[in-house]
Amino acid sequence: MPGLIHDTDDHRAIRESVAKICARYDQRYFLERSRAGEDVTELWQELGQAGLLGVHLPEEYGGGGGGMQDAVVVVEELSAHGLPMLVWVISPAMIGSILAAHASEEMKQEWLPGIAAGTKKIAFGLTEPDAGSNSHEVATTATRDGDGWRISGSKYYISAIDQCDAVLLVARDADLSTPDKKKLSIFVIPTDAPGLSFQKIDTSIVSPDKQFSVFLDDVRVGPEALVGQAGEGLRQVFAALNPERILVGAITSGVGRYAVEKASDYAKNRAVWNVPIGQHQGIAHPLAAAHIDVEVARLATQNAARLYDEDAHGVAEAANIAKYVGAEAALKALDQAIQVHGGNGLSHEYGLSELWFVTRLMRTAPVSREMVLNFVAQTSLGLPRSY
Numbered sequence: 001m002p003g004l005i006h007d008t009d010d011h012r013a014i015r016e017s018v019a020k021i022c023a024r025y026d027q028r029y030f031l032e033r034s035r036a037g038e039d040v041t042e043l044w045q046e047l048g049q050a051g052l053l054g055v056h057l058p059e060e061y062g063g064g065g066g067g068m069q070d071a072v073v074v075v076e077e078l079s080a081h082g083l084p085m086l087v088w089v090i091s092p093a094m095i096g097s098i099l100a101a102h103a104s105e106e107m108k109q110e111w112l113p114g115i116a117a118g119t120k121k122i123a124f125g126l127t128e129p130d131a132g133s134n135s136h137e138v139a140t141t142a143t144r145d146g147d148g149w150r151i152s153g154s155k156y157y158i159s160a161i162d163q164c165d166a167v168l169l170v171a172r173d174a175d176l177s178t179p180d181k182k183k184l185s186i187f188v189i190p191t192d193a194p195g196l197s198f199q200k201i202d203t204s205i206v207s208p209d210k211q212f213s214v215f216l217d218d219v220r221v222g223p224e225a226l227v228g229q230a231g232e233g234l235r236q237v238f239a240a241l242n243p244e245r246i247l248v249g250a251i252t253s254g255v256g257r258y259a260v261e262k263a264s265d266y267a268k269n270r271a272v273w274n275v276p277i278g279q280h281q282g283i284a285h286p287l288a289a290a291h292i293d294v295e296v297a298r299l300a301t302q303n304a305a306r307l308y309d310e311d312a313h314g315v316a317e318a319a320n321i322a323k324y325v326g327a328e329a330a331l332k333a334l335d336q337a338i339q340v341h342g343g344n345g346l347s348h349e350y351g352l353s354e355l356w357f358v359t360r361l362m363r364t365a366p367v368s369r370e371m372v373l374n375f376v377a378q379t380s381l382g383l384p385r386s387y
Helices: 009-024 027-035 041-049 068-080 086-102 105-117 233-269 281-309 315-346 354-364 369-380
Strands: 122-125 141-145 148-159 166-173 184-190 196-201 211-221
Touching: 009 041, 009 068, 041 105, 068 086, 068 233, 068 281, 086 105, 086 122, 086 148, 086 233, 122 148, 148 166, 148 184, 148 196, 166 233, 184 211, 184 233, 233 281, 233 315, 233 354, 281 315, 315 354, 315 369
Parallel strands: 122 166, 141 166
Antiparallel strands: 141 148, 148 211, 166 184, 196 211
């Protein structure tokens, strides 16, 4: 379906590579595995072998040496085939970005090549039941123990940790924090570490990337587990927040493309009273409007990725806007696609209703719609802070 994005030759080649893999591991495969509570291991491995997990990571660690614009193409194209992969955003994008920017050389060598190849995954452990969007209120605590730390606390809504070899955990550093100012440190902790456990959260989301509560009961880590400098974790975590928002824009833009394309095909072929239903403006106009919104979201996401790659001023604003417009456009497109299909929109055969909850999650996570509006109001418009 034609759109406003004009790919470079490299990006066109990336889309073609993703499409070839998606022809073998299509949405039916993705949904069957999701409903069965199983992982999409074969798909992940093929993406890694094709170099499509590390396109944005440094070449010296097994990556493609590209940037966020390349990652956007991969993630969007997967979603445009009905395969929105949350773990791509988490492990290669977020964790990959943090480690590439802040990890020791030994930690980079240990983890980045495996992340790029698809043989290793790392979950992201920030969210807590009571901390919400306020990262300063993290209660999970790391306390010095000899040359290492002991960590206790819990995390909430942690994606795909059951698939992962480790979790990058954000903790309050007890030795560096004061009552007035909390200091955070971040650690890479193996998921089989003694004292670490997790429990699945039952949700309505149909995805192989399930959600978990994570519990840490006096987990001992050595000095090699620390990422960057102790007490500088908040600044280090910020290295992942813009990629996260940009790639949520990519996921939702891809879902929007998928929904509009499915609805348009159905509207061309479904005939009532001897004419295709797409001939009626009551069908055609809402789909045209949905297409416009999706294309605007794609442009916003592409712009945010470009600014990120150029380390340009305004990337945080652009990343938040991309996340916001992507989620809104995808939900509108998906809702209209379901409406166009009538009762078939809720049938498993058409693969639309299953995308609803994972797309709806993107309006709330990783940063809520309201917090994006707070950011834009305060940062872009210069309005007084509301919190």
